[in-house]
Amino acid sequence: MRTLLFIIQKEFLQIFRNKGMLPIIFVVPIVQLLILVNATTFEMKNIKVSVVDLDLSTSSRKLISKYEGSPFYQVIQSTFSYEQAMDLMQKGKVDVIIRIPNGFEKGLVKENRSKVQFVINAINQAVAGLSSAYCSSILIDFNRELLQDWLSPAQMAGLKNIQTDYSYWYNPKLNYKTYMVPGILVLLVTIIGLLLSGMNIVREKEIGTIEQINVTPIRKIQFIAGKLAPFWIIALFELAFGLSIGKLLFDIPMVGNLWLIFLSGGIYLFVILSVGLLVSTVTHTQQQAMLVSFFFMVVFILMSGLFTSIESMPVWAQKIDRLNPLMYFIRIMRMVLLKGSTFTDISRDLYSLGIFAVIMSSLAVMRYRKVA
Amino acid sequence: MKRFLGFVIKEFYHIFRDYRTLLILFLLPAIQLLLFGYVITNEIKDARIAILDQSKDEVTRRISEKVLSSGYFILDKNLNSSGEIEKVFREGNVKLVLVFAPDFSKNLDKTGNARVQIIGDASDPNTANILVNYIQGILSNYIVTLNAETIPMQIIPEVRMMYNGQMKGVYMFVPGLMAMLLMLISALMTSLSITKEKELGTMELLLVSPLKPFQIIIGKVFPYVFLAFTDACIIILIGNTVFGVPVVGSVALLLFESLLFICMALSLGILISTITSSQQIAMMLSLVALMLPTILLSGFIFPVENMPVVLQWLCYIMPPKYFITIIKSIMLKGNGFRYIAFETAVLAGFTAFFILLSIKKFKVRLA
Numbered sequence: 001m002r003t004l005l006f007i008i009q010k011e012f013l014q015i016f017r018n019k020g021m022l023p024i025i026f027v028v029p030i031v032q033l034l035i036l037v038n039a040t041t042f043e044m045k046n047i048k049v050s051v052v053d054l055d056l057s058t059s060s061r062k063l064i065s066k067y068e069g070s071p072f073y074q075v076i077q078s079t080f081s082y083e084q085a086m087d088l089m090q091k092g093k094v095d096v097i098i099r100i101p102n103g104f105e106k107g108l109v110k111e112n113r114s115k116v117q118f119v120i121n122a123i124n125q126a127v128a129g130l131s132s133a134y135c136s137s138i139l140i141d142f143n144r145e146l147l148q149d150w151l152s153p154a155q156m157a158g159l160k161n162i163q164t165d166y167s168y169w170y171n172p173k174l175n176y177k178t179y180m181v182p183g184i185l186v187l188l189v190t191i192i193g194l195l196l197s198g199m200n201i202v203r204e205k206e207i208g209t210i211e212q213i214n215v216t217p218i219r220k221i222q223f224i225a226g227k228l229a230p231f232w233i234i235a236l237f238e239l240a241f242g243l244s245i246g247k248l249l250f251d252i253p254m255v256g257n258l259w260l261i262f263l264s265g266g267i268y269l270f271v272i273l274s275v276g277l278l279v280s281t282v283t284h285t286q287q288q289a290m291l292v293s294f295f296f297m298v299v300f301i302l303m304s305g306l307f308t309s310i311e312s313m314p315v316w317a318q319k320i321d322r323l324n325p326l327m328y329f330i331r332i333m334r335m336v337l338l339k340g341s342t343f344t345d346i347s348r349d350l351y352s353l354g355i356f357a358v359i360m361s362s363l364a365v366m367r368y369r370k371v372a
Numbered sequence: 373m374k375r376f377l378g379f380v381i382k383e384f385y386h387i388f389r390d391y392r393t394l395l396i397l398f399l400l401p402a403i404q405l406l407l408f409g410y411v412i413t414n415e416i417k418d419a420r421i422a423i424l425d426q427s428k429d430e431v432t433r434r435i436s437e438k439v440l441s442s443g444y445f446i447l448d449k450n451l452n453s454s455g456e457i458e459k460v461f462r463e464g465n466v467k468l469v470l471v472f473a474p475d476f477s478k479n480l481d482k483t484g485n486a487r488v489q490i491i492g493d494a495s496d497p498n499t500a501n502i503l504v505n506y507i508q509g510i511l512s513n514y515i516v517t518l519n520a521e522t523i524p525m526q527i528i529p530e531v532r533m534m535y536n537g538q539m540k541g542v543y544m545f546v547p548g549l550m551a552m553l554l555m556l557i558s559a560l561m562t563s564l565s566i567t568k569e570k571e572l573g574t575m576e577l578l579l580v581s582p583l584k585p586f587q588i589i590i591g592k593v594f595p596y597v598f599l600a601f602t603d604a605c606i607i608i609l610i611g612n613t614v615f616g617v618p619v620v621g622s623v624a625l626l627l628f629e630s631l632l633f634i635c636m637a638l639s640l641g642i643l644i645s646t647i648t649s650s651q652q653i654a655m656m657l658s659l660v661a662l663m664l665p666t667i668l669l670s671g672f673i674f675p676v677e678n679m680p681v682v683l684q685w686l687c688y689i690m691p692p693k694y695f696i697t698i699i700k701s702i703m704l705k706g707n708g709f710r711y712i713a714f715e716t717a718v719l720a721g722f723t724a725f726f727i728l729l730s731i732k733k734f735k736v737r738l739a
Contacts, residue, residue, distance in 0.1 A: 020653040028656075032664060038680050039668045046677050089534065090705055092697060113526045122533035123704055124544045127675055133505045136529050140512060143527050160484045160518045164511055166504050168494035169461060176497050195659065199652055206572075283392070286651045287564045291396045294556070294659070298404060307673055308412050309499055311419055311467075317411040331464065338495035341462045 003218050007226030015230060025196070025234065026241075029188040033242055036184050037250060040307070041176045044130050050077040050085040050094040057105035059146070063116070066142050067098065072134050086119075095121045096131055108146075170253075170338050178253060181246040182333035183306040188242065189265075190272055190326060191297065193235045197276025198293040199286050200227055201368070206286055214370045224365045228273050235269045236262070255340030261333065264346070267353045268329040274360035275325075281368045300326045328353050375583055379591040386565070387595050397599060401553050401607045408545035409615045416502055420448040421468045422460050427476035431486075438514060439470065444506050461493045468492050468503045535704045546611040547699035548672030550604055551692040554630065555666050557600040558637030559644065560658040562593055566645035567654040585734060593638045600637075604630045608703075620706030629702065629712070632719050633695045639726035640691075646733040666692045691722050 015021065049067060053060050067073045076094050079085055085097045097119040107114030118135050122128035171178055204210040213223065243261070246252045276293065283289040303310075303317070304326035310318060321327050328349040335341035343350075388394065421439075425432050440447055448466050451457065460466040473479070473487040480486040490507050492500030516526075536543045566589075569575040578588050608626070611617040619626060641658070648654045668674060669683070670692040676684055687693050694715040701707040701715075709716075
């Protein structure tokens with residue numbers, strides 16, 4: 001037990017002595033949290049629009065004013081030439097072109113139907129999908145108003161209607177930040193934890209101090225535990241710190257039990273740090289260790305459901321994703337913080353994390369050899 | 373010149389001997405591209421929903437069928453009371469609940485007005501928003517078919533998706549991935565390789581050698597230009613052959629711009645290594661201060677226009693943003709140099725700035 005305490009003490013000393021590292025561990029993540037949470041938003045506003053109105057009738061003008069009045073759109077250009085509008089799109093200045101053809105109003109009155117063309121920049125397919133949905137929904141609204149203007153009440157009454165009400169639970173204002181804060185927090189804790197632990201043992205190898213430890217009577221398990229404990233404490237502290245910032249600055253709801261968060265966080269960090277130490281024992285240089293961690297981190301992050309939803313991945317990928325610890329912890333964080341899920345709701349995710357923790361930590365202990 | 377060549381050869385040996393690093397450097401782009409192409413999509417399909425049907429008549433059944441056969445939704449379970457809604461949301465699988473009011477079809481026939489309630493689990497606001505929009509779309513289509521004979525004056529939207537007709541996610545990921553990997557290899561790897569010499573003490577040896585400081589730096593950087601450039605080609609090639617992402621514009625221009633970006637990232641890497649002394653710090657600095665902004669503040673996944681104004685300013689000082697704009701412009705829109713002259717100039721400016729700064733900071737003596 002005393003040996004363990006000594007190595008923990010040594011690690012802490014090394015961490016706090018390193019004046020370059022401290023701000024990176026404590027300040028950078030916080031700044032990142034502030035920036036990233038504001039950056040990662042799918043909330044649409046200011047879609048830049050160019051309007052090509054070839055009809056110039058009362059109806060077409062009314063339709064355009066609907067788009068101008070909507071908070072989603074910002075009309076950059078009104079022109080009669082489709083080529084001019086297209087040129088702006090090529091330059092990336094507008095993302096949507098609304099083209100109202102000549103004879104729009106006439107068609108409505110005489111033939112009971114006419115067309116409006118939307119040309120949408122679809123390079124970002126998710127944004128394009130939303131833009132298109134908003135464009136159509138404004139058009140549908142406009143159509144309904146048009147009917148009310150032109151039809152008699154008797155004609156209107158003959159139409160059947162289904163009234164739809166919708167409500168958004170847990171986040172009625174659709175504030176994207178409350179969704180992202182828990183996820184990004186997991187991301188930051190993971191990056192810090194994985195990199196610190198991943199580069200730790202290999203650094204001792206590179207500078208040669210591992211030899212000195214190897215000749216001491218310390219046991220393998222003590223060594224790994226001693227390396228793991230300081231980072232575990234730091235990372236947990238950072239999680240707590242991040243949560244407080246999330247609460248104070250972003251006002252994220254904390255519906256569920258916070259102890260549940262820290263319980264899962266503790267297990268999760270144990271997994272991540274063990275993975276880091278494992279990487280550290282199998283690599284030879286810090287550069288290697290960094291690249292290997294980076295490689296796994298990117299795959300884990302992309303498949304974690306942080307930015308894109310897991311349900312839309314193909315089934316085989318979802319099966320592979322069961323091996324992704326990040327996925328479990330992000331799910332747990334979001335469910336407990338935002339919806340107040342209880343222990344029984346998340347027990348399966350928690351057990352999976354527990355199994356990972358056992359496997360990864362024993363692997364790390366086994367792979368560490370006390371010979372150079 | 374002969375000395376310099378010898379030095380470059382030494383650097384190549386360093387890199388090629390470390391076959392694990394090399395393997396990762398070449399596997400990384402391939403695997404990430406495959407991941408992005410096959411696995412990661414923003415598109416939503418097969419979302420699990422629950423239905424609370426308090427009416428259970430023919431119309432509600434038909435609507436449910438329409439919703440479920442749309443391809444976006446899978447029925448997770450049928451609920452019996454509104455008390456269960458909270459429970460299924462808390463368990464976390466169901467994303468949306470559809471509630472039909474009692475006497476649905478009776479109301480529809482008699483008063484021409486029936487009620488449906490859509491409840492989204494907005495703890496994931498984006499998905500909830502899209503799903504609710506989808507369902508509303510399906511419902512309004514259904515209303516149109518109900519009134520097929522009577523409804524006059526229809527405006528039909530005609531949507532054309534430019535540059536990416538099949539709405540594939542890879543189109544957006546290929547440019548972003550190029551920026552990310554080139555940044556990783558160029559900035560990160562160079563800064564690590566220079567600080568490593570400092571940490572191991574071999575930098576002293578190099579500095580007292582007859583090589584001039586700028587020769588040392590260029591010699592260090594040169595192999596990484598080569599590696600990064602190869603990676604850029606791999607990404608373009610896989611994107612093109614496996615996923616059919618076209619290169620509409622000029623390939624030569626694309627490669628030239630990539631080279632410019634690589635130079636920019638390398639000079640950034642040099643700058644980082646001149647101001648840090650240990651690999652750990654260099655790496656954390658590059659990773660935390662460069663990678664995340666490259667992914668998130670560059671318009672790679674999240675459009676810059678949607679961010680708060682202050683962040684948009686921040687985006688304007690992120691070199692990857694310009695590079696991504698350039699690649700999209702050349703690859704997907706097929707634009708010529710005229711359209712991207714400004715972005716190119718900005719990248720060149722960044723390069724010059726970083727180089728000047730590192731020359732100022734470079735010390736021939738180590739403390």
